[in-house]
Amino acid sequence: MTDKSKKSYLLQLFSLPILNNLEDLSVCTHFSKKILYRLSKFNSKHYARFSIPKKSGGNREILCPSLEMKAIQVWILRSILEKIQVSKAATAFRPKTSIAQNVDQHLGNQYVYCLDLENFFPSISYSKVYTIFNTIGYIPHVAHILASLCTCDGKLPQGAVTSPALSNIICLRLDNRLNAYVGAKNISYTRYADDICFSALSDSRLWGIRNTVKRIIESEKFVINKQKTRMQGPTGCRKITGLVFNKDSYGVGRKKKRVLRAKIFNYISTFTSMSPDVQLKTAQHIHGWISFLNSVDSQGCQQLTKFSKIVFNQAVVAKKIDPAKIPAPFLKVLSR
Structure with a gap:
Protein backbone atom coordinates (compact mmCIF):
# COMPACT_ATOMS: atom_id res chain seq x y z
CA MET A 1 0.00 0.00 0.00
CA THR A 2 1.44 3.38 -1.04
CA ASP A 3 1.74 6.28 1.39
CA LYS A 4 -1.08 8.09 -0.42
CA SER A 5 -3.30 5.00 -0.16
CA LYS A 6 -2.56 4.70 3.56
CA LYS A 7 -3.56 8.30 4.13
CA SER A 8 -6.75 7.88 2.12
CA TYR A 9 -7.56 4.80 4.18
CA LEU A 10 -7.08 6.76 7.43
CA LEU A 11 -9.42 9.51 6.27
CA GLN A 12 -12.10 6.97 5.38
CA LEU A 13 -11.55 5.16 8.69
CA PHE A 14 -12.24 8.35 10.67
CA SER A 15 -15.02 9.45 8.27
CA LEU A 16 -13.06 12.58 7.43
CA PRO A 17 -13.43 14.59 4.21
CA ILE A 18 -11.08 13.52 1.41
CA LEU A 19 -8.89 16.52 0.55
CA ASN A 20 -6.10 16.03 -1.96
CA ASN A 21 -5.56 19.66 -2.90
CA LEU A 22 -6.80 23.23 -2.50
CA GLU A 23 -9.53 22.56 -5.07
CA ASP A 24 -11.04 19.81 -2.90
CA LEU A 25 -11.02 22.11 0.13
CA SER A 26 -12.68 24.83 -1.93
CA VAL A 27 -15.47 22.49 -3.02
CA CYS A 28 -16.08 21.22 0.53
CA THR A 29 -16.05 24.62 2.22
CA HIS A 30 -17.66 26.68 -0.58
CA PHE A 31 -14.80 29.16 -0.32
CA SER A 32 -12.91 30.13 -3.47
CA LYS A 33 -9.33 28.93 -3.84
CA LYS A 34 -8.24 32.57 -3.85
CA ILE A 35 -9.81 33.23 -0.45
CA LEU A 36 -8.45 30.01 1.04
CA TYR A 37 -4.97 30.82 -0.23
CA ARG A 38 -5.15 34.33 1.21
CA LEU A 39 -6.41 33.14 4.60
CA SER A 40 -3.73 30.45 4.92
CA LYS A 41 -0.83 32.43 3.46
CA PHE A 42 -1.46 35.66 5.37
CA ASN A 43 -3.25 34.29 8.42
CA SER A 44 -1.94 36.91 10.86
CA LYS A 45 -3.72 39.66 8.91
CA HIS A 46 -7.09 38.05 9.58
CA TYR A 47 -7.14 38.43 13.36
CA ALA A 48 -8.05 41.37 15.57
CA ARG A 49 -5.81 41.53 18.62
CA PHE A 50 -6.63 42.76 22.10
CA SER A 51 -5.47 42.07 25.65
CA ILE A 52 -7.32 41.21 28.83
CA PRO A 53 -5.80 41.35 32.33
CA LYS A 54 -4.81 38.10 34.04
CA LYS A 55 -5.86 37.48 37.65
CA SER A 56 -2.23 36.72 38.44
CA GLY A 57 -1.04 39.96 36.83
CA GLY A 58 0.02 40.93 33.33
CA ASN A 59 -2.09 40.60 30.21
CA ARG A 60 -3.34 37.76 28.04
CA GLU A 61 -3.47 38.34 24.28
CA ILE A 62 -6.71 37.33 22.60
CA LEU A 63 -6.89 36.93 18.82
CA CYS A 64 -10.33 37.26 17.29
CA PRO A 65 -10.57 35.76 13.77
CA SER A 66 -12.23 37.63 10.92
CA LEU A 67 -15.64 36.42 9.74
CA GLU A 68 -14.06 34.54 6.82
CA MET A 69 -11.40 32.93 9.01
CA LYS A 70 -13.97 32.03 11.65
CA ALA A 71 -16.25 30.43 9.05
CA ILE A 72 -13.52 28.18 7.65
CA GLN A 73 -12.41 27.28 11.18
CA VAL A 74 -15.96 26.26 12.07
CA TRP A 75 -15.95 23.94 9.05
CA ILE A 76 -12.59 22.43 10.09
CA LEU A 77 -13.90 21.97 13.63
CA ARG A 78 -17.18 20.31 12.65
CA SER A 79 -15.91 18.26 9.70
CA ILE A 80 -12.53 17.13 11.04
CA LEU A 81 -11.53 17.93 14.61
CA GLU A 82 -14.72 16.89 16.40
CA LYS A 83 -14.44 13.43 14.84
CA ILE A 84 -11.05 12.74 16.40
CA GLN A 85 -11.09 10.96 19.75
CA LYS A 96 -21.27 16.89 27.83
CA THR A 97 -18.20 17.75 29.91
CA SER A 98 -17.85 20.54 32.45
CA ILE A 99 -15.89 21.83 35.41
CA ALA A 100 -18.22 19.82 37.64
CA GLN A 101 -17.41 16.57 35.83
CA ASN A 102 -13.74 17.43 36.12
CA VAL A 103 -14.09 17.53 39.92
CA ASP A 104 -16.33 14.43 39.99
CA GLN A 105 -13.38 12.23 39.12
CA HIS A 106 -11.55 13.30 42.29
CA LEU A 107 -14.38 12.75 44.79
CA GLY A 108 -13.42 10.34 47.55
CA ASN A 109 -9.77 11.40 47.61
CA GLN A 110 -8.27 13.44 50.45
CA TYR A 111 -5.24 15.04 48.84
CA VAL A 112 -4.97 17.11 45.66
CA TYR A 113 -1.93 18.14 43.61
CA CYS A 114 -2.70 20.82 41.00
CA LEU A 115 -0.49 22.50 38.45
CA ASP A 116 -0.94 24.84 35.52
CA LEU A 117 0.60 24.80 32.04
CA GLU A 118 2.07 28.20 31.24
CA ASN A 119 0.87 30.08 28.11
CA PHE A 120 -1.08 26.99 27.10
CA PHE A 121 -2.43 27.85 23.64
CA PRO A 122 0.57 29.91 22.40
CA SER A 123 2.93 27.13 23.52
CA ILE A 124 1.38 24.82 20.91
CA SER A 125 3.33 25.37 17.70
CA TYR A 126 2.38 25.24 14.04
CA SER A 127 4.54 22.12 13.65
CA LYS A 128 2.44 20.23 16.22
CA VAL A 129 -0.77 21.26 14.47
CA TYR A 130 0.67 20.28 11.09
CA THR A 131 1.71 16.90 12.49
CA ILE A 132 -1.86 16.24 13.66
CA PHE A 133 -3.40 16.90 10.26
CA ASN A 134 -0.69 14.91 8.50
CA THR A 135 -0.96 11.98 10.94
CA ILE A 136 -4.73 11.61 10.53
CA GLY A 137 -4.32 11.20 6.78
CA TYR A 138 -3.83 14.50 4.96
CA ILE A 139 -0.97 14.84 2.49
CA PRO A 140 1.72 17.41 3.42
CA HIS A 141 0.38 20.19 1.17
CA VAL A 142 -3.17 19.93 2.55
CA ALA A 143 -1.93 19.46 6.12
CA HIS A 144 0.06 22.68 5.71
CA ILE A 145 -3.01 24.61 4.51
CA LEU A 146 -5.20 23.29 7.34
CA ALA A 147 -2.53 23.99 9.95
CA SER A 148 -2.03 27.51 8.60
CA LEU A 149 -5.77 28.16 8.82
CA CYS A 150 -5.70 27.13 12.49
CA THR A 151 -2.56 28.98 13.61
CA CYS A 152 -1.28 32.54 13.71
CA ASP A 153 2.33 33.66 13.92
CA GLY A 154 3.36 30.01 14.11
CA LYS A 155 1.30 29.12 17.17
CA LEU A 156 -2.21 28.28 18.34
CA PRO A 157 -4.17 31.52 18.81
CA GLN A 158 -6.27 31.95 21.93
CA GLY A 159 -9.59 33.00 20.42
CA ALA A 160 -9.63 30.83 17.31
CA VAL A 161 -12.60 28.46 16.96
CA THR A 162 -10.33 25.47 16.39
CA SER A 163 -7.83 26.05 19.20
CA PRO A 164 -9.69 24.28 22.06
CA ALA A 165 -10.29 21.07 20.08
CA LEU A 166 -6.76 21.06 18.68
CA SER A 167 -5.28 21.49 22.15
CA ASN A 168 -7.11 18.37 23.36
CA ILE A 169 -5.99 16.36 20.33
CA ILE A 170 -2.39 17.49 20.68
CA CYS A 171 -2.43 16.72 24.42
CA LEU A 172 -3.67 13.16 23.83
CA ARG A 173 -0.18 11.69 24.23
CA LEU A 174 0.47 13.82 27.32
CA ASP A 175 -2.84 12.71 28.85
CA ASN A 176 -2.19 9.05 28.06
CA ARG A 177 1.34 9.12 29.48
CA LEU A 178 0.32 10.86 32.70
CA ASN A 179 -2.78 8.71 33.12
CA ALA A 180 -0.83 5.48 32.64
CA TYR A 181 1.88 6.57 35.06
CA VAL A 182 -0.33 7.71 37.95
CA GLY A 183 -3.13 5.22 37.31
CA ALA A 184 -0.81 2.39 38.27
CA LYS A 185 -0.34 4.14 41.62
CA ASN A 186 -4.09 4.53 42.33
CA ILE A 187 -3.96 8.26 41.64
CA SER A 188 -6.75 10.05 39.75
CA TYR A 189 -5.82 12.39 36.88
CA THR A 190 -7.72 15.04 34.91
CA ARG A 191 -6.80 17.95 32.69
CA TYR A 192 -9.17 20.88 32.20
CA ALA A 193 -7.45 22.86 29.42
CA ASP A 194 -4.21 24.02 31.06
CA ASP A 195 -5.27 23.00 34.58
CA ILE A 196 -3.85 19.58 35.54
CA CYS A 197 -5.00 17.81 38.69
CA PHE A 198 -3.98 14.65 40.53
CA SER A 199 -5.68 13.30 43.66
CA ALA A 200 -5.12 10.40 46.04
CA LEU A 201 -5.99 9.09 49.49
CA SER A 202 -2.51 9.86 50.84
CA ASP A 203 -0.20 12.81 50.27
CA SER A 204 2.87 10.55 50.06
CA ARG A 205 1.65 9.19 46.73
CA LEU A 206 1.36 12.70 45.31
CA TRP A 207 4.73 13.88 46.63
CA GLY A 208 6.28 10.82 45.00
CA ILE A 209 5.08 11.58 41.46
CA ARG A 210 6.17 15.21 41.13
CA ASN A 211 9.55 14.75 39.46
CA THR A 212 8.34 12.19 36.91
CA VAL A 213 5.23 14.27 36.14
CA LYS A 214 7.48 17.28 35.52
CA ARG A 215 9.71 15.27 33.16
CA ILE A 216 6.72 13.96 31.18
CA ILE A 217 5.20 17.42 30.80
CA GLU A 218 8.48 19.02 29.74
CA SER A 219 9.19 16.20 27.27
CA GLU A 220 5.88 17.12 25.59
CA LYS A 221 7.19 20.70 25.21
CA PHE A 222 4.98 22.30 27.85
CA VAL A 223 6.12 24.49 30.73
CA ILE A 224 4.74 24.28 34.28
CA ASN A 225 3.71 27.57 35.86
CA LYS A 226 5.51 27.29 39.21
CA GLN A 227 3.39 30.05 40.77
CA LYS A 228 0.23 27.98 40.30
CA THR A 229 1.57 24.64 41.54
CA ARG A 230 -0.02 23.61 44.83
CA MET A 231 -0.47 20.61 47.12
CA GLN A 232 -3.72 20.63 49.08
CA GLY A 233 -4.96 18.46 51.94
CA PRO A 234 -8.04 18.02 54.15
CA THR A 235 -6.87 20.60 56.72
CA GLY A 236 -7.00 23.49 54.25
CA CYS A 237 -9.18 24.88 51.47
CA ARG A 238 -8.92 22.58 48.46
CA LYS A 239 -9.77 23.93 45.02
CA ILE A 240 -10.00 22.19 41.66
CA THR A 241 -10.61 24.40 38.60
CA GLY A 242 -12.04 27.11 40.83
CA LEU A 243 -14.43 24.88 42.77
CA VAL A 244 -14.01 24.31 46.50
CA PHE A 245 -13.52 20.58 46.88
CA ASN A 246 -14.34 18.39 49.89
CA LYS A 247 -13.92 14.63 50.05
CA ASP A 248 -17.46 13.88 48.87
CA SER A 249 -18.78 17.19 47.51
CA TYR A 250 -17.84 20.48 45.85
CA GLY A 251 -19.21 23.96 45.20
CA VAL A 252 -18.22 27.58 44.66
CA GLY A 253 -17.48 28.07 48.35
CA ARG A 254 -18.99 30.26 51.06
CA LYS A 255 -16.96 33.34 50.13
CA LYS A 256 -18.19 33.35 46.53
CA LYS A 257 -21.79 32.84 47.66
CA ARG A 258 -21.52 35.76 50.08
CA VAL A 259 -20.19 37.97 47.30
CA LEU A 260 -23.03 36.96 44.97
CA ARG A 261 -25.58 37.47 47.74
CA ALA A 262 -24.24 41.00 48.28
CA LYS A 263 -24.38 41.73 44.53
CA ILE A 264 -28.03 40.66 44.39
CA PHE A 265 -28.92 42.80 47.41
CA ASN A 266 -27.07 45.85 46.04
CA TYR A 267 -28.65 45.39 42.62
CA ILE A 268 -32.16 45.51 44.03
CA SER A 269 -31.35 48.25 46.55
CA THR A 270 -29.72 50.61 44.05
CA PHE A 271 -31.70 49.61 40.95
CA THR A 272 -33.44 52.98 40.47
CA SER A 273 -30.14 54.88 40.57
CA MET A 274 -28.61 52.80 37.75
CA SER A 275 -28.74 53.65 34.08
CA PRO A 276 -30.73 51.20 31.90
CA ASP A 277 -27.47 49.93 30.41
CA VAL A 278 -25.97 49.19 33.84
CA GLN A 279 -29.25 47.61 34.96
CA LEU A 280 -29.13 45.18 32.04
CA LYS A 281 -25.41 44.36 32.27
CA THR A 282 -25.59 43.73 36.01
CA ALA A 283 -28.68 41.53 35.55
CA GLN A 284 -26.84 39.51 32.89
CA HIS A 285 -23.84 39.12 35.19
CA ILE A 286 -25.98 37.90 38.10
CA HIS A 287 -27.98 35.55 35.86
CA GLY A 288 -24.76 34.06 34.49
CA TRP A 289 -23.45 33.40 37.98
CA ILE A 290 -26.74 31.88 39.15
CA SER A 291 -26.80 29.59 36.10
CA PHE A 292 -23.23 28.47 36.78
CA LEU A 293 -23.99 27.94 40.47
CA ASN A 294 -26.98 25.78 39.53
CA SER A 295 -24.71 23.54 37.45
CA VAL A 296 -22.30 22.87 40.33
CA ASP A 297 -24.33 23.47 43.50
CA SER A 298 -28.10 23.25 43.00
CA GLN A 299 -28.83 23.59 46.72
CA GLY A 300 -26.76 26.77 46.98
CA CYS A 301 -28.51 28.09 43.88
CA GLN A 302 -31.92 27.48 45.45
CA GLN A 303 -30.87 29.35 48.60
CA LEU A 304 -29.69 32.39 46.64
CA THR A 305 -32.79 32.36 44.43
CA LYS A 306 -34.98 32.29 47.53
CA PHE A 307 -32.99 35.20 48.98
CA SER A 308 -33.43 37.15 45.72
CA LYS A 309 -37.19 36.69 45.80
CA ILE A 310 -37.47 37.82 49.43
CA VAL A 311 -35.42 41.00 48.90
CA PHE A 312 -37.19 41.76 45.62
CA ASN A 313 -40.68 41.30 47.08
CA GLN A 314 -39.78 43.54 50.01
CA ALA A 315 -38.63 46.25 47.58
CA VAL A 316 -41.84 45.94 45.54
CA VAL A 317 -44.06 46.17 48.64
CA ALA A 318 -42.11 49.24 49.79
CA LYS A 319 -42.57 50.70 46.28
CA LYS A 320 -38.81 51.09 45.89
CA ILE A 321 -38.77 49.21 42.60
CA ASP A 322 -41.08 48.84 39.60
CA PRO A 323 -41.37 45.15 38.53
CA ALA A 324 -42.20 46.24 34.98
CA LYS A 325 -38.72 47.75 34.58
CA ILE A 326 -36.75 44.68 35.67
CA PRO A 327 -34.54 43.32 32.81
CA ALA A 328 -35.34 39.84 31.51
CA PRO A 329 -32.12 38.19 32.81
CA PHE A 330 -32.98 39.08 36.41
CA LEU A 331 -36.58 37.97 35.94
CA LYS A 332 -35.15 34.57 34.99
CA VAL A 333 -33.31 34.51 38.33
CA LEU A 334 -36.55 35.28 40.18
CA SER A 335 -38.54 32.69 38.23
CA ARG A 336 -36.28 29.76 39.14
Whole structure:
Protein backbone atom coordinates (compact mmCIF):
# COMPACT_ATOMS: atom_id res chain seq x y z
CA MET A 1 0.00 0.00 0.00
CA THR A 2 1.44 3.38 -1.04
CA ASP A 3 1.74 6.28 1.39
CA LYS A 4 -1.08 8.09 -0.42
CA SER A 5 -3.30 5.00 -0.16
CA LYS A 6 -2.56 4.70 3.56
CA LYS A 7 -3.56 8.30 4.13
CA SER A 8 -6.75 7.88 2.12
CA TYR A 9 -7.56 4.80 4.18
CA LEU A 10 -7.08 6.76 7.43
CA LEU A 11 -9.42 9.51 6.27
CA GLN A 12 -12.10 6.97 5.38
CA LEU A 13 -11.55 5.16 8.69
CA PHE A 14 -12.24 8.35 10.67
CA SER A 15 -15.02 9.45 8.27
CA LEU A 16 -13.06 12.58 7.43
CA PRO A 17 -13.43 14.59 4.21
CA ILE A 18 -11.08 13.52 1.41
CA LEU A 19 -8.89 16.52 0.55
CA ASN A 20 -6.10 16.03 -1.96
CA ASN A 21 -5.56 19.66 -2.90
CA LEU A 22 -6.80 23.23 -2.50
CA GLU A 23 -9.53 22.56 -5.07
CA ASP A 24 -11.04 19.81 -2.90
CA LEU A 25 -11.02 22.11 0.13
CA SER A 26 -12.68 24.83 -1.93
CA VAL A 27 -15.47 22.49 -3.02
CA CYS A 28 -16.08 21.22 0.53
CA THR A 29 -16.05 24.62 2.22
CA HIS A 30 -17.66 26.68 -0.58
CA PHE A 31 -14.80 29.16 -0.32
CA SER A 32 -12.91 30.13 -3.47
CA LYS A 33 -9.33 28.93 -3.84
CA LYS A 34 -8.24 32.57 -3.85
CA ILE A 35 -9.81 33.23 -0.45
CA LEU A 36 -8.45 30.01 1.04
CA TYR A 37 -4.97 30.82 -0.23
CA ARG A 38 -5.15 34.33 1.21
CA LEU A 39 -6.41 33.14 4.60
CA SER A 40 -3.73 30.45 4.92
CA LYS A 41 -0.83 32.43 3.46
CA PHE A 42 -1.46 35.66 5.37
CA ASN A 43 -3.25 34.29 8.42
CA SER A 44 -1.94 36.91 10.86
CA LYS A 45 -3.72 39.66 8.91
CA HIS A 46 -7.09 38.05 9.58
CA TYR A 47 -7.14 38.43 13.36
CA ALA A 48 -8.05 41.37 15.57
CA ARG A 49 -5.81 41.53 18.62
CA PHE A 50 -6.63 42.76 22.10
CA SER A 51 -5.47 42.07 25.65
CA ILE A 52 -7.32 41.21 28.83
CA PRO A 53 -5.80 41.35 32.33
CA LYS A 54 -4.81 38.10 34.04
CA LYS A 55 -5.86 37.48 37.65
CA SER A 56 -2.23 36.72 38.44
CA GLY A 57 -1.04 39.96 36.83
CA GLY A 58 0.02 40.93 33.33
CA ASN A 59 -2.09 40.60 30.21
CA ARG A 60 -3.34 37.76 28.04
CA GLU A 61 -3.47 38.34 24.28
CA ILE A 62 -6.71 37.33 22.60
CA LEU A 63 -6.89 36.93 18.82
CA CYS A 64 -10.33 37.26 17.29
CA PRO A 65 -10.57 35.76 13.77
CA SER A 66 -12.23 37.63 10.92
CA LEU A 67 -15.64 36.42 9.74
CA GLU A 68 -14.06 34.54 6.82
CA MET A 69 -11.40 32.93 9.01
CA LYS A 70 -13.97 32.03 11.65
CA ALA A 71 -16.25 30.43 9.05
CA ILE A 72 -13.52 28.18 7.65
CA GLN A 73 -12.41 27.28 11.18
CA VAL A 74 -15.96 26.26 12.07
CA TRP A 75 -15.95 23.94 9.05
CA ILE A 76 -12.59 22.43 10.09
CA LEU A 77 -13.90 21.97 13.63
CA ARG A 78 -17.18 20.31 12.65
CA SER A 79 -15.91 18.26 9.70
CA ILE A 80 -12.53 17.13 11.04
CA LEU A 81 -11.53 17.93 14.61
CA GLU A 82 -14.72 16.89 16.40
CA LYS A 83 -14.44 13.43 14.84
CA ILE A 84 -11.05 12.74 16.40
CA GLN A 85 -11.09 10.96 19.75
CA VAL A 86 -9.34 12.57 22.72
CA SER A 87 -8.51 11.34 26.21
CA LYS A 88 -11.31 10.83 28.73
CA ALA A 89 -9.05 12.65 31.18
CA ALA A 90 -9.53 15.83 29.11
CA THR A 91 -12.64 17.41 30.62
CA ALA A 92 -12.70 20.78 28.82
CA PHE A 93 -13.86 21.69 25.30
CA ARG A 94 -15.85 18.49 24.82
CA PRO A 95 -19.61 17.89 24.54
CA LYS A 96 -21.27 16.89 27.83
CA THR A 97 -18.20 17.75 29.91
CA SER A 98 -17.85 20.54 32.45
CA ILE A 99 -15.89 21.83 35.41
CA ALA A 100 -18.22 19.82 37.64
CA GLN A 101 -17.41 16.57 35.83
CA ASN A 102 -13.74 17.43 36.12
CA VAL A 103 -14.09 17.53 39.92
CA ASP A 104 -16.33 14.43 39.99
CA GLN A 105 -13.38 12.23 39.12
CA HIS A 106 -11.55 13.30 42.29
CA LEU A 107 -14.38 12.75 44.79
CA GLY A 108 -13.42 10.34 47.55
CA ASN A 109 -9.77 11.40 47.61
CA GLN A 110 -8.27 13.44 50.45
CA TYR A 111 -5.24 15.04 48.84
CA VAL A 112 -4.97 17.11 45.66
CA TYR A 113 -1.93 18.14 43.61
CA CYS A 114 -2.70 20.82 41.00
CA LEU A 115 -0.49 22.50 38.45
CA ASP A 116 -0.94 24.84 35.52
CA LEU A 117 0.60 24.80 32.04
CA GLU A 118 2.07 28.20 31.24
CA ASN A 119 0.87 30.08 28.11
CA PHE A 120 -1.08 26.99 27.10
CA PHE A 121 -2.43 27.85 23.64
CA PRO A 122 0.57 29.91 22.40
CA SER A 123 2.93 27.13 23.52
CA ILE A 124 1.38 24.82 20.91
CA SER A 125 3.33 25.37 17.70
CA TYR A 126 2.38 25.24 14.04
CA SER A 127 4.54 22.12 13.65
CA LYS A 128 2.44 20.23 16.22
CA VAL A 129 -0.77 21.26 14.47
CA TYR A 130 0.67 20.28 11.09
CA THR A 131 1.71 16.90 12.49
CA ILE A 132 -1.86 16.24 13.66
CA PHE A 133 -3.40 16.90 10.26
CA ASN A 134 -0.69 14.91 8.50
CA THR A 135 -0.96 11.98 10.94
CA ILE A 136 -4.73 11.61 10.53
CA GLY A 137 -4.32 11.20 6.78
CA TYR A 138 -3.83 14.50 4.96
CA ILE A 139 -0.97 14.84 2.49
CA PRO A 140 1.72 17.41 3.42
CA HIS A 141 0.38 20.19 1.17
CA VAL A 142 -3.17 19.93 2.55
CA ALA A 143 -1.93 19.46 6.12
CA HIS A 144 0.06 22.68 5.71
CA ILE A 145 -3.01 24.61 4.51
CA LEU A 146 -5.20 23.29 7.34
CA ALA A 147 -2.53 23.99 9.95
CA SER A 148 -2.03 27.51 8.60
CA LEU A 149 -5.77 28.16 8.82
CA CYS A 150 -5.70 27.13 12.49
CA THR A 151 -2.56 28.98 13.61
CA CYS A 152 -1.28 32.54 13.71
CA ASP A 153 2.33 33.66 13.92
CA GLY A 154 3.36 30.01 14.11
CA LYS A 155 1.30 29.12 17.17
CA LEU A 156 -2.21 28.28 18.34
CA PRO A 157 -4.17 31.52 18.81
CA GLN A 158 -6.27 31.95 21.93
CA GLY A 159 -9.59 33.00 20.42
CA ALA A 160 -9.63 30.83 17.31
CA VAL A 161 -12.60 28.46 16.96
CA THR A 162 -10.33 25.47 16.39
CA SER A 163 -7.83 26.05 19.20
CA PRO A 164 -9.69 24.28 22.06
CA ALA A 165 -10.29 21.07 20.08
CA LEU A 166 -6.76 21.06 18.68
CA SER A 167 -5.28 21.49 22.15
CA ASN A 168 -7.11 18.37 23.36
CA ILE A 169 -5.99 16.36 20.33
CA ILE A 170 -2.39 17.49 20.68
CA CYS A 171 -2.43 16.72 24.42
CA LEU A 172 -3.67 13.16 23.83
CA ARG A 173 -0.18 11.69 24.23
CA LEU A 174 0.47 13.82 27.32
CA ASP A 175 -2.84 12.71 28.85
CA ASN A 176 -2.19 9.05 28.06
CA ARG A 177 1.34 9.12 29.48
CA LEU A 178 0.32 10.86 32.70
CA ASN A 179 -2.78 8.71 33.12
CA ALA A 180 -0.83 5.48 32.64
CA TYR A 181 1.88 6.57 35.06
CA VAL A 182 -0.33 7.71 37.95
CA GLY A 183 -3.13 5.22 37.31
CA ALA A 184 -0.81 2.39 38.27
CA LYS A 185 -0.34 4.14 41.62
CA ASN A 186 -4.09 4.53 42.33
CA ILE A 187 -3.96 8.26 41.64
CA SER A 188 -6.75 10.05 39.75
CA TYR A 189 -5.82 12.39 36.88
CA THR A 190 -7.72 15.04 34.91
CA ARG A 191 -6.80 17.95 32.69
CA TYR A 192 -9.17 20.88 32.20
CA ALA A 193 -7.45 22.86 29.42
CA ASP A 194 -4.21 24.02 31.06
CA ASP A 195 -5.27 23.00 34.58
CA ILE A 196 -3.85 19.58 35.54
CA CYS A 197 -5.00 17.81 38.69
CA PHE A 198 -3.98 14.65 40.53
CA SER A 199 -5.68 13.30 43.66
CA ALA A 200 -5.12 10.40 46.04
CA LEU A 201 -5.99 9.09 49.49
CA SER A 202 -2.51 9.86 50.84
CA ASP A 203 -0.20 12.81 50.27
CA SER A 204 2.87 10.55 50.06
CA ARG A 205 1.65 9.19 46.73
CA LEU A 206 1.36 12.70 45.31
CA TRP A 207 4.73 13.88 46.63
CA GLY A 208 6.28 10.82 45.00
CA ILE A 209 5.08 11.58 41.46
CA ARG A 210 6.17 15.21 41.13
CA ASN A 211 9.55 14.75 39.46
CA THR A 212 8.34 12.19 36.91
CA VAL A 213 5.23 14.27 36.14
CA LYS A 214 7.48 17.28 35.52
CA ARG A 215 9.71 15.27 33.16
CA ILE A 216 6.72 13.96 31.18
CA ILE A 217 5.20 17.42 30.80
CA GLU A 218 8.48 19.02 29.74
CA SER A 219 9.19 16.20 27.27
CA GLU A 220 5.88 17.12 25.59
CA LYS A 221 7.19 20.70 25.21
CA PHE A 222 4.98 22.30 27.85
CA VAL A 223 6.12 24.49 30.73
CA ILE A 224 4.74 24.28 34.28
CA ASN A 225 3.71 27.57 35.86
CA LYS A 226 5.51 27.29 39.21
CA GLN A 227 3.39 30.05 40.77
CA LYS A 228 0.23 27.98 40.30
CA THR A 229 1.57 24.64 41.54
CA ARG A 230 -0.02 23.61 44.83
CA MET A 231 -0.47 20.61 47.12
CA GLN A 232 -3.72 20.63 49.08
CA GLY A 233 -4.96 18.46 51.94
CA PRO A 234 -8.04 18.02 54.15
CA THR A 235 -6.87 20.60 56.72
CA GLY A 236 -7.00 23.49 54.25
CA CYS A 237 -9.18 24.88 51.47
CA ARG A 238 -8.92 22.58 48.46
CA LYS A 239 -9.77 23.93 45.02
CA ILE A 240 -10.00 22.19 41.66
CA THR A 241 -10.61 24.40 38.60
CA GLY A 242 -12.04 27.11 40.83
CA LEU A 243 -14.43 24.88 42.77
CA VAL A 244 -14.01 24.31 46.50
CA PHE A 245 -13.52 20.58 46.88
CA ASN A 246 -14.34 18.39 49.89
CA LYS A 247 -13.92 14.63 50.05
CA ASP A 248 -17.46 13.88 48.87
CA SER A 249 -18.78 17.19 47.51
CA TYR A 250 -17.84 20.48 45.85
CA GLY A 251 -19.21 23.96 45.20
CA VAL A 252 -18.22 27.58 44.66
CA GLY A 253 -17.48 28.07 48.35
CA ARG A 254 -18.99 30.26 51.06
CA LYS A 255 -16.96 33.34 50.13
CA LYS A 256 -18.19 33.35 46.53
CA LYS A 257 -21.79 32.84 47.66
CA ARG A 258 -21.52 35.76 50.08
CA VAL A 259 -20.19 37.97 47.30
CA LEU A 260 -23.03 36.96 44.97
CA ARG A 261 -25.58 37.47 47.74
CA ALA A 262 -24.24 41.00 48.28
CA LYS A 263 -24.38 41.73 44.53
CA ILE A 264 -28.03 40.66 44.39
CA PHE A 265 -28.92 42.80 47.41
CA ASN A 266 -27.07 45.85 46.04
CA TYR A 267 -28.65 45.39 42.62
CA ILE A 268 -32.16 45.51 44.03
CA SER A 269 -31.35 48.25 46.55
CA THR A 270 -29.72 50.61 44.05
CA PHE A 271 -31.70 49.61 40.95
CA THR A 272 -33.44 52.98 40.47
CA SER A 273 -30.14 54.88 40.57
CA MET A 274 -28.61 52.80 37.75
CA SER A 275 -28.74 53.65 34.08
CA PRO A 276 -30.73 51.20 31.90
CA ASP A 277 -27.47 49.93 30.41
CA VAL A 278 -25.97 49.19 33.84
CA GLN A 279 -29.25 47.61 34.96
CA LEU A 280 -29.13 45.18 32.04
CA LYS A 281 -25.41 44.36 32.27
CA THR A 282 -25.59 43.73 36.01
CA ALA A 283 -28.68 41.53 35.55
CA GLN A 284 -26.84 39.51 32.89
CA HIS A 285 -23.84 39.12 35.19
CA ILE A 286 -25.98 37.90 38.10
CA HIS A 287 -27.98 35.55 35.86
CA GLY A 288 -24.76 34.06 34.49
CA TRP A 289 -23.45 33.40 37.98
CA ILE A 290 -26.74 31.88 39.15
CA SER A 291 -26.80 29.59 36.10
CA PHE A 292 -23.23 28.47 36.78
CA LEU A 293 -23.99 27.94 40.47
CA ASN A 294 -26.98 25.78 39.53
CA SER A 295 -24.71 23.54 37.45
CA VAL A 296 -22.30 22.87 40.33
CA ASP A 297 -24.33 23.47 43.50
CA SER A 298 -28.10 23.25 43.00
CA GLN A 299 -28.83 23.59 46.72
CA GLY A 300 -26.76 26.77 46.98
CA CYS A 301 -28.51 28.09 43.88
CA GLN A 302 -31.92 27.48 45.45
CA GLN A 303 -30.87 29.35 48.60
CA LEU A 304 -29.69 32.39 46.64
CA THR A 305 -32.79 32.36 44.43
CA LYS A 306 -34.98 32.29 47.53
CA PHE A 307 -32.99 35.20 48.98
CA SER A 308 -33.43 37.15 45.72
CA LYS A 309 -37.19 36.69 45.80
CA ILE A 310 -37.47 37.82 49.43
CA VAL A 311 -35.42 41.00 48.90
CA PHE A 312 -37.19 41.76 45.62
CA ASN A 313 -40.68 41.30 47.08
CA GLN A 314 -39.78 43.54 50.01
CA ALA A 315 -38.63 46.25 47.58
CA VAL A 316 -41.84 45.94 45.54
CA VAL A 317 -44.06 46.17 48.64
CA ALA A 318 -42.11 49.24 49.79
CA LYS A 319 -42.57 50.70 46.28
CA LYS A 320 -38.81 51.09 45.89
CA ILE A 321 -38.77 49.21 42.60
CA ASP A 322 -41.08 48.84 39.60
CA PRO A 323 -41.37 45.15 38.53
CA ALA A 324 -42.20 46.24 34.98
CA LYS A 325 -38.72 47.75 34.58
CA ILE A 326 -36.75 44.68 35.67
CA PRO A 327 -34.54 43.32 32.81
CA ALA A 328 -35.34 39.84 31.51
CA PRO A 329 -32.12 38.19 32.81
CA PHE A 330 -32.98 39.08 36.41
CA LEU A 331 -36.58 37.97 35.94
CA LYS A 332 -35.15 34.57 34.99
CA VAL A 333 -33.31 34.51 38.33
CA LEU A 334 -36.55 35.28 40.18
CA SER A 335 -38.54 32.69 38.23
CA ARG A 336 -36.28 29.76 39.14
